[in-house]
Every structure is written in structure tokens, then in C-alpha cells.
Amino acid sequence: MTAASDTWTIASAADAARARALLSRLAADAGVPAADRARFLADLGARLRRGLPTARAELTVTCRPDGELRVVLGGAEPWRYTLVCPSPVAGPLPGPAGVDEARLAEALLDADEETAAVLASLDEAEEVVRFHREELHQTNQGVLALHAELEAAALAQRELLEAERSARAEAEKARRLLTFLANASAVLNASLDHEDILRRLPELLVPEYAGRVDIWLMDDDERTPPGERAAAAVTAARTGRPQHAGAHPGELPGVDDLPASALSPHRPLLCLPLGARTVRGVLTLSAPGDRFDPDTTVMLLEVARRAGIALDNARRYEQHRDVAEELQRAQLTELPTTAGLALAARYLPATHGLNIGGDWYDAFPQPDGSVLAVIGDVTGHGLRAAVIMGQLRTALRAYAVEGNGPARILTLLHRMLRHQQPELYATCAIARFTPGGSAVVLAAAGHPPAVVREPGGEVRVLEAKPGIMLGVPVPYEYAEHTVELPAGSTLALYTDGLVERRSAGIDAGIDRLAQAMGALGAADLEDLDTAADSLLKPMLHDSEHDDDICLLLCRTT
Template structure:
């Protein structure tokens, strides 16, 4: 279906527009598409009328195969307007071919008015659609705004969460670093304490302090001990902060600026070294201050936690020095007592004596091992070797009491067995918590008879003139001082010239991993390796040569005592 209209005047344009609108409505074109078609057609026709001339409006379709209505405005062929651009437009028709004619549009004002009202209705419908779309757009705009606000809030929350996470990570790193530094300080403090307490020599402790602290915690270390300023040590100048620390017993920090160290008093910079900060820590004990430890920092200043660790180290160093000094004092007393107790051996015609005493290498150089030799009224010679249980000053005092008691009992001329029995009773009644072992050997005045008795002690070893060695292991008595009544028996041996008797304590033959029997065998073998002439000529030298193979270890856990009695040939 094709419709054509010639347009020359406004009336022609209005009639053509009305006819197109009616045809579009008749073919079921939607109100919006119809309004769009008529509006654009009106605008095109207005342009054509403005340009003048004759124009042709053509409306094609729709057909069954093409559900589209095509409109075109072109110049009339006879108008002489060739070359002008035609106007075309297509709108969909839901019901193509439904009508064939809409009637003739007259110039009646009523018809034109009706058409105008119909156009307004279409416009109103379009405006209603537009209002709906605007409401929908406003609704979606609000939704979009709310969504944007939620996204912004989410971004803010994520940003806050990110900051909190970063702060948590930073706090964790700081905590980890602080924990590692604390562990490092504790490890250093434990290792340094072990080094300081490993020695009982206070000079060694003072020497090790700078080695421990430089250069990790201090650039320079000075240890001022108060009692070292004597004739051997010329007086030296000390910083005023060190003197104040010695007088007040409180740590002092001397520098141009306050140190802010916990538990430390701030002082002006030292006049002796104004450019270097100084930390002066008193070396305190529970009795009195021993001195002052003065440190200079490895850098500009100390970390407060490092300073706290240095204060604790100084406290431990003061305790270690005090313990070492007390030990050295007790050791000097013990050595003096030991020298007083180990008497000189008597000189006897036809009989040579040689004794050796070696203290244990640990603890005080004194113990309960002892030896003695003295004459009786009838001319016989008593030799004794014993061992008081325990070690140290108490054992030495108890040993001295036993030695004195034995000499007192021996005045009566009792035999070795009787003497040991009386010592046993002495310990039972007067020292119930003290125990001892001993061997007593008596050389008779005839020079060829030996009477001996043992109480819980390693057996004597006898070397015969021909080099054979015997262990005198006849039934001994029990340990002295045990809560048991006993009568210790005597044993007698005939001696030939050239015989050698060895009395000793268990420190010479006993080893923890081997026991005592292998040690006694080693002693017998070593004693048998000497010749009679060698023993006659130099018993002292023989005693010196006898000890090294039996004491291969430089460290001894127990005292060693040896008494050699040689009957000269």
C-alpha cells in the first residue's frame, strides 16, 4: 500500500500529517512510535515549507512480508529541486495490512481541530511514558546512590581494616623484636653468669668482665676494687660518678644529657672524660660494697633494657667476686692448718720413711686424709694413715682430733688393733656423725717384726726383698665410728731387710669407672718395678716416681696420701 501527498502550503502539510497519523494508528503503531513519526514528520515539513517549492510525501506499507511503515519526503519531480537530500523514516507496525483506507482529510476546521487534539493525546501519552521513565530513572538513580554510598563505606571499612592489619603486623614485628632482644639478653646474662661463677679466683673474674662486655655492651670497662689500693697498686683517679656510686650504693650515669635509665641517677659529665658518657654500677654484696664497675657505651648511649641487664650482671659479678674472696680466705686458712697437721717424719736407724700428700683439685686444698709416724716408749715405731669422711675444713678439724687422740692412746703402748678399737669408741661416743678409716702399722724394736691392723681402709701393700709384692688383706675391722661394737684384731708379719711397706688412701687407687681393686693391682705392679738398691738409695725419689703412673689424670676428686716404709738392707 502506498499513499502520496503533494505539499505546497501549510494546509497541505497539516492534511498530510493528519492522514499519516491516522494510517499509523490504524496499522497499530504504538503511541510512542506514532508520536515520534508525526513529530519528526512535522519538523521536516516545516523545513520544506520554509525552503518553498512542491514536495511529495510518500507512505509505503506495511505489507504481509514487511511489518514496517516507511515514510519519505522528497522534492516533486516537476519542482526543479533535484539534488536535495530526501527525508525517510521507518516505524514498526504490529498489525500490517489491517486497514486499506482512512478517508479523505478535508480542510474543515473541526476535522483539523480533532486531529490537533489527537496529536495532543499522543503527546500526553508520550509525556506519561516519559514521566514513568523519569520516575524509574530517579528510582534507579537513588539505588545507584545508595550502592555508591555502600561501596564508599565498604572502601572505608577495607581501608580501616588494612590500616589495622598493618598496625597489627607492625606491633607483631615490634613484639617479636623485643622478645628476641629479651631472649638475647637473658642468654648473655646466663652465659656470663656461668663464666663468672666457674672460677673461684677473684682476679680471674675481674679479668673476664671486660672480655664479656667489650665490644657488645661497652666500649671500655674499668673495675675498681676498694681493697686493691695498697702499696702494690698506686692510687688512681676515679670519676666523681664512680665515687658517688661507691658512697651511695646506687648506679650513677654521668653525661652531658640525662640518660633516662631505670634505677640510675643522672649526674653531670665527668671532668676526667667529659665527651664520653659513663655508667658507674656498685659491686654490692649482702655485707658491704666491694667496688664499682664503670662502663662507657658502645655507641651514643645505652638502650634502657640493656642498662637493666648490665645492673643485674654487676650484681651477679659482685656476688661471684665475694664468693671467690671468701673461698680464697678459707683456702688460705685450710692450707695453713694442713701444713701444721702434716708433721715431719722421725728418723729411725735401719728404717726409711717417705710421705706424699696431694689435695683434691676441686674445692679447698684440704681434706680428711692424713698420715703420721712417731715412736713409742719401748722404741717401736707407729706409722698410721687414715681418711675422715667428707672434705674441707670440717674434715681436716676432725682428722686433727683423731691424730691427737691416737698419739695420746699410743703412750700406753697398745697394739695397732687396740689403738683402732679405742679410736672407734672415741668416734662412737664423741662424734656420732663422723666416720673414718685407718691402717696402723707398728715396727717392733727388733727391726724385723711388723704388727698391723686395718679398719675399713684399703689394705697395705708389702714389697718383699726379691721384688714380689703381697697385699696384706687379712680380715680388717669395720669403719671407725659406725654404730657397732667391735674389737679390731692385730696381724703380724716377719720382715727381711729390703722389704718396703706402702700405706695409702683410696684417692691413690680408686677410680669411679673402675673401682678400687684395679688400682691396688696397679700400685702393686708399680711398687714391684723398683729394685731394693734403688729404694735403699733414694726412697724420696722413689715416692715421686711411684705417683705419676697411678695419677694419670690431672683432675683429682679426692685427696691422695702415701706413706712408704722401707727396711734398709
């Protein structure tokens, strides 16, 4: 089958109408859908109207065997259109001249049908568009809601992160404050010297927690501050409550607010009472910045409370130490003045602890004119040791008045201590000097050996074996030893605190004492008190000793 083709001349509107009507009929017969026909005919009509009425145009129509209807409109602007026909168009093609008025009227009515079909298709399309528009609106609403939920979730997540950061910062701040409080407590409680505590307190607080620190301590009977004090400090001392003085209220927990201090108008002050039971003073802090932090203030209140307790403990300890030292010294005897015998003694309390112990020395004449030099040491420290030391000293004098010798006196003391104070022991050494004699009688109960320096400078340690300690729960009789002592000789009796150190044994200390005695010059021995001081210097070069020290020097003349 070959293609059918025909060319029509369009010279007037009537020619254009007939050509349009003919092509509408051909397309309809070929089964072209109404919408496609309407689109084709509308485009064709517009092209034909554009060329009329002045120009002539050639319209070529070709029907191909494959079902295509091709239309070509010649002229200044050629136009081509191809319709795909479901059914083939049978040839030959009728010319537009065969279209009469009846056919034109029928074509006009058919155009209305095509228009109605197009409008119906448009309605369907609009319904579909409306449906999709509604669907799109719902989708948009869902997307907006999802965006809102995502934004809310993001905001909640940011708030949670901020809360977590804030909680971490608060936890870190609390940890730092608690660590400082623990360290400050350890520093304040490590010393029982209130001057040391007062020195360390500003070192702890400046500059992180205070720009400046002032500590005002009051006497027990005086409440009027000497010199200029901030009004807030006076109020804190009078009321016992912490005070804040600043241009603006601090609103700090547990702290009263006062106007700014004239002594510090531009920087807030925090005045904290010191004292465990009564106000003993006031700790005044100037703010390290513009204001005091509430959490830091809580920590500073606790530091002030603990500092007050530490100061009270130090003051109480110093009072007890002074009383104990006075009690200890009251137990010591004033050395007698005896012809032919010079005496000098030194007592040094321990540098640690309550400074009360059981070390003692004594010297007194017997009824027969001889002189007893005694040195002793009760085990332990504290009031009980001092009391037992006093009892032993009194009992020893009582036994000596009865005319007993050194060994017998120790035997009686041992018996007394063993029965009256079990589980408490003591050491003691007694030397008896006889006027005009050249010998000394010694007896010892577990005591370090005496050291002798002869006139020529020779030094010897009297190594005679001592008896057991006083109070050991076994019966015991002590023995006496007689030692030749040329005139001008110096005998040293001492307690173990002089020669014993943690880092070395007691034997090394005794050797050190012997060397120190050998190093004494003749001028030192002329004044026995000078000799005692000269001996203590090399023996106590470290100045720290955990035990009491007694030294009794006896020099025959």
C-alpha cells in the first residue's frame, strides 16, 4: 500500500474552514482521540488564521500506510504536524472543494463535541491534579510536622547536652572544692602550733579563693577590736554569724548582707567567725573577683569552721603543754651546793607530744654526809608517767634518809613498783659520792652506763652490767660497783633520750657522748653549766627528739 497525498490551496477563510472540517473528519475516521484531534485542529486553525486573509498557503496532507497523518502548511513560516492514527486513512483523499455547507455545519458541531471531550478530559485532569494537590498538601503538612518534631528533638538534645555540660561542670567544681577542703583540713590539723596555722591559712586561700586575708584573734576577756576593723568583722565577732559586706547583696547561703565596708568600698568582704564553741576571732576575706561564688562560700564557711577548731585545739594543746612542762619542772630538784662536788643538770622535754614524761634527776645529801646523785626514766609519756616518776622520787628520798646504799634503795624501789604499779617499768642509776673519798659507788637498774672524763682528758664508759628494770615482775637484789674517781674527774649520768635516735642504735649515741666529753676543754670544765651546754650542742644537732632528755654532771674537786 502506498501513501496517499494531496495538496490544497488555502486562499480564503472558507478554504481554511473546509480544510479544517475535512481534516477533522479524516482524524475522527482514523480513530484519533478527541483530545489529540482538538489539540491538532486548534494548532492548525491558529496557523491558518495567522496567514489569512492576505497570503495564500499550500496545505499538503499525506496519509501513510503505517497509520500516520502528516500535514504540512507552506508559506513564510512552514508548519508540520504528524498524527498517529489507530486506524489507517483510506485514500484517495477528498479535496476541500467537496465540503459543502452541510458538512461545515456538521464539522462545527463535531468541534463542540471535541471541545466537550477536551473539557471532560480537563475536568478529569483537574480532579487528578486536585487529588494530587491535596495529597501534596498532606505530605507537606507531614513534612512540616516532621521538621517541627526534628527541630524539637534537636532543641531537646541541645538542652540535654547543655544540662549534661552544666552537670559535669558542677560535679567538677564540687570535686575541686571538696578536694581543696580535704587538703586544707589536713594542712590545718597537721600542726598544733597556732602561729603555724595562722601562717598557713592565707597561703591556702590566696589568690584562688580570696584576694586578701586578714585574721583577727581576740583575747578571752577582750571583745573590742584594736585598731581599725571592718564593721562586718565586728558584727561577725559580736553575733557569731558570717557577714557579707558589698555594694550589692551577695545572697550567699548562711551569710548576712551588710553595706559595703569603708575599708574596702570596691571589693566585697566576707567575714567568717573563728572558734569551735565561742568566737575567738574573725577571718576576713576580700573577693578574688567582683563577687563571691555561692558554692565556694559554702566551702569557705567549712574551712573557717575547721580552722577555728584547729586553733582551739592548738590553744588547748599549748595550755596543756605549758602546764605539763611546769609540772615536770616542779618535780626536778634544785641541786645542792656541796664541798668537794660540783653539780649541773639539764632537762629538755620532747619536741613532739605533750612534753610530759617520766625522766627526772635528783641530788641530795644522806645522813652520813655522802651525796646521792640520781637519774631515772619511767617508761611511757603522759600524766601517769609523771605521777609515777614523782612517787619514785619521793620513795627514793625516803629510803635514802634511812641510810640505805644505792643497791638497797633500788631493791626497795623495785619491790614497791612491782606491787603497786604492775605493767609499768622504770630505769634508774644512783651514784654516791663521799666527801674526801676517791671512789664513787654506783648501782643501776636497766639504765644506760655512766661516762667518766678524768682530769687528763681520758674518757671511759663504765660498762658494769646493770640490774633489771624497776618493776619487772620477778624478785631481784641489786648490786653496787665501786669506781675510782680521781679528783677533777667528771661523771655524766643521762637518760636514753640523749643518746638514742631512730636512725642509729644507743651504742652509737654513747660513743658520740664519750667523744663530746673528750672534746671538752679545761675552760668548759671550770663552769659545769657551760660544760653541760657544750655537751648538748653536738648531741642535739638535729634539734628534734622524740623523748625527754636528762643530763646530770658530777665533778669532784
